[in-house]
Amino acid sequence: MTDQPEAKPIFIQGETRAAGFFVGKIRRSGFMITLKAPKTYIREKNILDSAGPLIAEIGQNALIIGGNTALALTGKHLLPSLDDVGVHYHVHTFEGECTAAAITRYARLVRETGADCVIGIGGGRVLDLAKAAAEDGGVPVISVPTIAATCAAWSALTIIYDEEGRYAFPRPLQESPLLVLADTAVLASAPARYLKAGIADTIVKWHEAEPNAAGRPDLSLSIGLSVSRLALDLLDEQAVEASQAAGSGAITPAFAETVDAVIALAGLAGSITQGNPRVALAHSIHNSLTFLPATHGSLHGEKVIFGLIVQFVLAGKTLQEINELISFLCELTLPVTLEQLGIGGDISVQAAKIAESVDIDPEARERLAFEVSVPLLKEAILAADRYGREILASRAVSIS
Structure with missing residues (x-):
């Protein structure tokens, strides 16, 4: 070129x-x-x-x-x-x-x-x-x-x-x-x-x-x-x-x-x-991910962008909006699943570990338009991973 x-x-x-x-x-x-x-x-x-x-x-x-x-x-x-x-x-x-x-x-x-x-x-x-x-x-x-x-x-x-x-x-x-x-x-x-x-x-x-x-x-x-x-x-x-x-x-x-x-x-x-104080939710999720040794092969932005998918779920974005984000990230070959970040094993257990370590300023959290809690974070992480896997599977089928 x-x-x-x-x-x-x-x-x-x-x-x-x-x-x-x-x-x-x-x-x-x-x-x-x-x-x-x-x-x-x-x-x-x-x-x-x-x-x-x-x-x-x-x-x-x-x-x-x-x-x-x-x-x-x-x-x-x-x-x-x-x-x-x-x-x-x-x-x-x-x-x-x-x-x-x-x-x-x-x-x-x-x-x-x-x-x-x-x-x-x-x-x-x-x-x-x-x-x-x-x-x-x-x-x-x-x-x-x-x-x-x-x-x-x-x-x-x-x-x-x-x-x-x-x-x-x-x-x-x-x-x-x-x-x-x-x-x-x-x-x-x-x-x-x-x-x-x-x-x-x-x-x-x-x-x-x-x-x-x-x-x-x-x-x-x-x-x-x-x-x-x-x-x-x-x-x-x-x-x-x-x-x-x-x-x-x-x-x-x-x-x-x-x-x-x-x-x-x-x-x-x-x-x-x-x-x-402000909430930087995707970065807070990134920070938690660094405590899992399996993610250390992933770059900062790769972990942060998965955190954004989680944020979209927590914020109540429509499935179309979530899928549009994930599809765009797939075009850039960015990670959209926990597996792509190196995380294996029992995904439910891993999602709980991530959610429990997310640290957010309480005062800033109160001003958000959506609720953030450990249980909600865990479910949002699992949902984000599921949506990512579904988009990847659909793209694989369309390519074949």
Whole structure:
């Protein structure tokens, strides 16, 4: 497949504070809205080849943190660009989970190397680690995503796991990364599964936020809903085409715009807060799923999207709406059953375990338009799995 004209490169710059970050604050009726975003987000083919001058404006001594594969993919582009402008760097690989202990180790490296900035290169775990380590080390962070599987490159948030890969807790950060470099030449070569997981995670954003507006929505929620709706509409049009191009190295307009939806739009939607608790039900189900070792081979977005099917059941969506969602996910070869997430054995027992571990803020739950309880969750998980199996079976029959 040959390259088609890429969607116009995206450069987004925000206002700056003394430290160079964009943190907009709006006061309305006594409640403060906080919007955290990078100073600059660039989505452009081969941006890493010319990233040196951009990074030199931020720091002259960088601690680079990345996985082995991510560093191998990007090093031949990024490192010469840093050499050209005289930016010194120390490269450290990261494997494993983003734990509190790992963050402490890498924050120590920031201080020991005298780094004045951190460059995180890789997927969500590495980027989350780099963001938190940079904050603890008192320096800005540049994020270089090598997969478009989440909005971690943008968000002012780190998710902490334990050494076994089980969800522990979220760590809100003071700032988003100062600079995001989304090189589509790198992202387009990543396995398609990662982009599909990113599409799944982004689809969930609007559907999770909308039930929180059952009462009177605050302004931050209304803004987040508008942004996540824009992402959802874009993915309705582009996701299938973008997923077909993913992994081939071809950078089509659909692929480029889908990257923007996954990283920038989803990141922005989640970066606007007013301090009110909200229910992110699909993500809460994801968090519970991480306690089942069998799911550790599944990506974040793959677990989250099954949680959305469960949410559809709980919310009383029609069977047609549920089946339309599942059919769309099947087009993207995303998981729609517990088995596809690696879960076997007695499904009723497993569903009970998942339901019992779903943690939701009680105050936020009271404002939802539908009821959520352990028994209802268990039944919704079983129903979601059943609907998924039925759609898969019908598609298999139609293909044969």
